[in-house]
Amino acid sequence: MEDFELLRNVTIGQYIPTGSIIHRLDPRAKILAASFLILAISFTPSILANFLMMAVILVIAWLARIEFRYLLRGFLLGLPILIFIFVTQFLFMGRVEPAGHVFFQLGWFRITQRSLYIIILSGLRLISFVFLTSLITMTATTTELTHGVEHLLRPFRRVGVPSHELALIIMVALRFVPTLAEEMEDIMKAQASRGADIGGRRMWRPDRAAKAYLPLIVPLFLNAFRRAEELIYAMEARGYVGGGGRTHFIQLKSRGLDYVVVLAAFLVMLLMWFIPWPSIFGIFF
Amino acid sequence: MSEPILRLENVHFQYQREGEETVQALKGVELTVEPGEYVVILGHNGSGKSTLAKHLNALLVPTEGDVWVNGWNTRDRDRLQSIRSTVGMVFQSPDNQIVATVVEEDVAFGPENLGLPHEEIVRRVDWALDVVGMSEFRHRPPHRLSGGQKQRVAIAGMLAMRPQVLVLDESTAMLDPIGRQEVLELAHRLNREEGVTIVAITHFMEEAVDADRIVIMADGRIQLEGSPREVFIRTEALQALHMEPPLVTRLALTLRQINPQFPGDLLTLDELTAALKAHWRGNAPVLLDARKVDSSPQGAIIRYEDVGRYYMRGTPLEVKAIEHVNMHVSRGEILGVIGHTGSGKSTIIQHANALIRPHEGRVLVFDKDTRDEKTDARALRRRVGLVFQQPERQLFERFVGDDVAFGPRNLGLSREEVRERVRRAMAVVGLGFDEFKDRMTFSLSGGEMRRVALAGILALEPEVLVLDEPTAGLDPEGRAQLIERLLSWREQGETLVMVSHNMDNLAELADRLYVIARGTVLAEGAPEEIFAQVARLQEEGLNAPVVTQVMQSLASEGLLPPEATHIHRFDEAVHLLGGMI
Numbered sequence: 001m002e003d004f005e006l007l008r009n010v011t012i013g014q015y016i017p018t019g020s021i022i023h024r025l026d027p028r029a030k031i032l033a034a035s036f037l038i039l040a041i042s043f044t045p046s047i048l049a050n051f052l053m054m055a056v057i058l059v060i061a062w063l064a065r066i067e068f069r070y071l072l073r074g075f076l077l078g079l080p081i082l083i084f085i086f087v088t089q090f091l092f093m094g095r096v097e098p099a100g101h102v103f104f105q106l107g108w109f110r111i112t113q114r115s116l117y118i119i120i121l122s123g124l125r126l127i128s129f130v131f132l133t134s135l136i137t138m139t140a141t142t143t144e145l146t147h148g149v150e151h152l153l154r155p156f157r158r159v160g161v162p163s164h165e166l167a168l169i170i171m172v173a174l175r176f177v178p179t180l181a182e183e184m185e186d187i188m189k190a191q192a193s194r195g196a197d198i199g200g201r202r203m204w205r206p207d208r209a210a211k212a213y214l215p216l217i218v219p220l221f222l223n224a225f226r227r228a229e230e231l232i233y234a235m236e237a238r239g240y241v242g243g244g245g246r247t248h249f250i251q252l253k254s255r256g257l258d259y260v261v262v263l264a265a266f267l268v269m270l271l272m273w274f275i276p277w278p279s280i281f282g283i284f285f
Numbered sequence: 286m287s288e289p290i291l292r293l294e295n296v297h298f299q300y301q302r303e304g305e306e307t308v309q310a311l312k313g314v315e316l317t318v319e320p321g322e323y324v325v326i327l328g329h330n331g332s333g334k335s336t337l338a339k340h341l342n343a344l345l346v347p348t349e350g351d352v353w354v355n356g357w358n359t360r361d362r363d364r365l366q367s368i369r370s371t372v373g374m375v376f377q378s379p380d381n382q383i384v385a386t387v388v389e390e391d392v393a394f395g396p397e398n399l400g401l402p403h404e405e406i407v408r409r410v411d412w413a414l415d416v417v418g419m420s421e422f423r424h425r426p427p428h429r430l431s432g433g434q435k436q437r438v439a440i441a442g443m444l445a446m447r448p449q450v451l452v453l454d455e456s457t458a459m460l461d462p463i464g465r466q467e468v469l470e471l472a473h474r475l476n477r478e479e480g481v482t483i484v485a486i487t488h489f490m491e492e493a494v495d496a497d498r499i500v501i502m503a504d505g506r507i508q509l510e511g512s513p514r515e516v517f518i519r520t521e522a523l524q525a526l527h528m529e530p531p532l533v534t535r536l537a538l539t540l541r542q543i544n545p546q547f548p549g550d551l552l553t554l555d556e557l558t559a560a561l562k563a564h565w566r567g568n569a570p571v572l573l574d575a576r577k578v579d580s581s582p583q584g585a586i587i588r589y590e591d592v593g594r595y596y597m598r599g600t601p602l603e604v605k606a607i608e609h610v611n612m613h614v615s616r617g618e619i620l621g622v623i624g625h626t627g628s629g630k631s632t633i634i635q636h637a638n639a640l641i642r643p644h645e646g647r648v649l650v651f652d653k654d655t656r657d658e659k660t661d662a663r664a665l666r667r668r669v670g671l672v673f674q675q676p677e678r679q680l681f682e683r684f685v686g687d688d689v690a691f692g693p694r695n696l697g698l699s700r701e702e703v704r705e706r707v708r709r710a711m712a713v714v715g716l717g718f719d720e721f722k723d724r725m726t727f728s729l730s731g732g733e734m735r736r737v738a739l740a741g742i743l744a745l746e747p748e749v750l751v752l753d754e755p756t757a758g759l760d761p762e763g764r765a766q767l768i769e770r771l772l773s774w775r776e777q778g779e780t781l782v783m784v785s786h787n788m789d790n791l792a793e794l795a796d797r798l799y800v801i802a803r804g805t806v807l808a809e810g811a812p813e814e815i816f817a818q819v820a821r822l823q824e825e826g827l828n829a830p831v832v833t834q835v836m837q838s839l840a841s842e843g844l845l846p847p848e849a850t851h852i853h854r855f856d857e858a859v860h861l862l863g864g865m866i
Contacts, residue, residue, distance in 0.1 A: 143386045168384075175386050178428040189640045190679040193671040194741055195663060195695035215691065218681035222727070227381045233344055234382030237374040238442060239366050239398035249393030249406045 016138045022064035023139050027148030029258035033265035034136050040269035041128045049272040050124035056268060057131045064139050074134030075127065082126055089119045146170050147250050164243030184220055191215045290355055290450055290482055291318040291341060297349035298336055310336040312505035318484060320449065323476045325493040326486045328502035329527065329760045330731050334486050337502065338454045341484065342372035370399055373443030377455040379435035388438055389414065389423040395446040413441040417471055432626060433464025440471060451475065453485040457492065458758055461626045461786050463826045488760050490531045494552045501526060514550045527762045532789060532831045533557050536858065543863040558838045564866040565844055585613035586651055586749060587637055593645030594632060606632045607804040614749060614782055619775050621795030622784040625826060629804035630784050634751050638669040667696065670747030674754045676738030677731065685737050686722030692745040710744035714770065732763025751782040756790065792816065792830035792853040813851035832858045
């Protein structure tokens with residue numbers, strides 16, 4: 001066991017403040033544009049389109065002045081999942097009908113035109129997803145995203161979407177992540193000082209593990225509930241009575257550029273959807 | 286006189302605790318507060334003072350009687366927003382009242398709730414941040430602020446609602462002296478310059494000295510009321526309520542017992558010095574405390590050798606937490622470690638039981654290097670008992686006995702031995718084994734819970750006890766009991782390390798002191814040597830104990846020889862000054 005330092009100061013999603021043109025976009029524009037690009041990736045059947053999307057993402061990263069190695073870091077985090085998906089698809093996708101041309105067969109395992117296509121397509125899609133989502137967190141603070149989501153959902157209030165409440169929940173959760181991490185660190189240290197064997201032997205029996213963690217979990221929850229109760233009083237004391245009738249300190253202002261970006265993303269989406277299946281990959285298809 | 290801004294008429298409040306009988310928190314409180322007043326409400330935990338505070342802005346509504354805010358009854362739900370924006374409230378924990386992830390957005394939360402137009406919100410946020418002096422931090426995330434700064438943000442959040450009254454509900458209890466100073470100065474400035482009525486609820490008598498009026502609560506009722514001068518001299522009444530006037534007043538009152546001519550109603554250092562000067566008669570010899578513990582690094586049981594440690598090492602956020610720390614703890618001494626929050630003192634003492642290990646230099650605990658792979662950290666933790674700040678927050682068992690037994694059980698002792706140790710540890714902290722072992726842990730008072738937590742460490746029977754801010758957050762009664770306990774250990778020759786920013790406590794207890802600032806040891810020595818460097822301490826935002834300050838001003842007046850500044854304990858001061866007047 002080495003030291004009890006928790007991720008107290010690491011914010012969720014690594015924001016990289018370069019002050020680029022992408023950073024300065026209205027968060028609503030960022031969210032909308034990113035959504036269109038994600039839809040583009042999700043529904044295009046074309047492998048060429050996926051390669052083009054990758055290029056689009058690299059251009060965005062260049063505009064945002066985010067170094068490629070940061071993008072790769074996010075990719076490395078997602079790598080285990082990618083490998084898992086690749087392996088399962090490689091093993092089982094051969095069974096999918098219609099199979100097309102069969103390249104290789106050994107018992108029930110086979111590699112077909114169709115399976116290769118699916119494996120390559122889903123691999124490219126996932127990589128694009130990872131790049132795109134990390135680009136969002138690198139160019140927008142969690143606070144901006146919260147406000148963006150709230151503003152976008154606001155028109156749907158009338159049909160019962162609690163846009164403000166959702167945003168507030170996210171905000172308060174983010175606000176208390178470092179506080180609770182600090183709290184957990186203190187509790188771990190304190191119980192270790194009382195002779196608890198924290199992080200020592202690995203415990204494979206869940207009942208024993210649960211028992212060993214009780215001295216950490218019980219105080220953490222009790223303290224979290226106490227915090228919640230105090231927070232309720234503090235919010236009420238500041239006149240909080242729910243979302244109705246509230247005005248807003250943060251006013252998002254969209255400029256012409258924001259509309260252009262959203263429109264461009266929309267067009268990219270349409271373009272990707274209708275790109276024909278490329279003949280250069282004709283060997284597969 | 287104008288209409289009172291707050292008027293409480295025969296306020297009763299009772300509530301039902303889950304599975305328990307009804308609790309009568311308030312039993313007929315009558316109180317009026319005039320606009321522009323500065324009122325301090327004092328009382329122990331459970332006296333009803335926080336319940337009373339929550340009545341002032343309709344967070345609670347009386348079960349009997351009425352509360353009127355600016356002429357509105359708090360029962361009138363239609364007036365809720367008006368009442369809440371008239372009476373602002375700042376709570377105890379700096380962390381639990383900040384909603385937003387950015388300072389300025391948090392300040393805007395109240396005005397947003399009031400439905401003010403955007404431009405007005407912006408204006409108020411700018412103004413409020415400016416008043417509390419936090420404008421330059423407006424884009425910061427709150428968790429990167431100090432406790433005092435967080436409380437100032439919370440106050441700004443209230444000010445942005447333009448309240449006429451600001452209720453501070455123990456808002457200074459969890460702050461270090463610098464933070465407390467920040468908040469108090471702000472409250473007084475708001476009262477003076479902005480005409481904000483202040484109702485401050487606190488445990489600290491010292492904070493009441495500058496108030497217009499003091500209200501002392503106990504058992505759900507107002508027991509004493511009046512100006513600080515009137516209230517503090519009523520020694521017997523205060524004693525009956527288990528309260529003590531501030532140290533200066535206490536010194537004056539004790540001297541008055543020796544010389545009935547001496548005035549007792551003194552509140553400030555200057556008043557005390559002036560009165561002493563007026564009554565000065567003779568020249569008694571200056572006697573110093575004989576207790577001297579031989580302490581040298583050789584043979585010390587804990588030794589820090591040029592210790593350094595980074596925080597978040599190996600990340601872009603890496604910072605040096607402590608560096609070049611050289612310290613030692615000898616058997617049988619009471620060591621005081623002084624420093625502010627963020628000075629690195631907590632990091633330093635967590636090295637003492639191998640919770641964290643040095644990145645540079647080494648720490649030897651009972652001659653074992655904590656970085657050595659072969660060193661059994663758990664065995665060291667048994668010999669060096671470390672009690673964290675607010676240790677009651679780490680209790681987790683339903684029953685007191687089980688919680689205290691957690692440590693000994695981890696040692697794998699027999700049932701009888703565990704029981705015996707629990708019994709002994711509880712006796713040491715003054716909790717009867719038979720009376721308390723089957724009590725529900727979480728139904729105890731704050732002071733009792735702290736003692737349970739302390740017993741939990743004592744049950745490990747450590748050879749050194751390290752206490753981090755042992756009295757922080759306790760009410761005066763709990764504080765006094767704990768200090769008494771520590772003083773008796775001092776007599777028994779226990780080895781204690783006490784980390785604190787309370788100079789007056791350390792003055793009574795410590796044999797030797799370390800001053801920690803900016804991650805390293807700034808000074809080391811006997812208390813009289815450390816306290817003599819008042820100017821240097823003040824640079825670090827620390828103050829000499831009140832007793833030393835009195836001695837110093839008398840010495841600078843030429844009334845006492847310079848060596849009198851070595852006196853820092855209350856009893857010694859009384860002994861000396863009693864002979865002089």
